[in-house]
Amino acid sequence: GAVVSQHPSWVICKSGTSVKIECRSLDFQATTMFWYRQFPKQSLMLMATSNEGSKATYEQGVEKDKFLINHASLTLSTLTVTSAHPEDSSFYICSASPGQQETQYFGPGTRLLVL
């Protein structure tokens, strides 16, 4: 149980284009979903927290107009990187929380490369 999927697993795009990443909780309803970014050899950096049906809460320093988050249902959240630049290249990981407990279950991650 507690499986979270992400799609796509990797994406290469040209600078200036937008990329959408989907995160789904497959066998539970996620009241809260989280988006992280991870650089090589570093720990996870929380970008934003989203609750179903409400606006996401962004961490300090994360541009909400650049990283658009939509939490359309209790099993789906999307992250759109708008007007991507090479410095946006990173490993993006989502997680989901069932709400009854404080733990989070992570997706497999999406590797983004912006050329």
Add this chain to the structure above:
Amino acid sequence: QKEVEQDPGPLSVPEGAIVSLNCTYSNSAFQYFMWYRQYSRKGPELLMYTYSSGNKEDGRFTAQVDKSSKYISLFIRDSQPSDSATYLCAMSAKGGKLIFGQGTELSVKP
């Protein structure tokens, strides 16, 4: 001072060894403690979740929480090459964000 401190390693052990991974923290409001395992280029996988002080065992893994010392540990018995990964401790207060340690890179040599 970081809220959660974890020795980044790398830690290299022979197959069959007992591995001890540790984290210290400064926020006494932390109540929930987790250990995640992350293989290269993959998302973190939840290994252990504990709420109270004491020990919790699951197979070859034992998680230990000492709230009085603000110290948590993960022990791996009979370590295997497949245990080679980065181990992240994580903790939170009720309703709070999950705070991660820096991760310890473990290598188990056959």
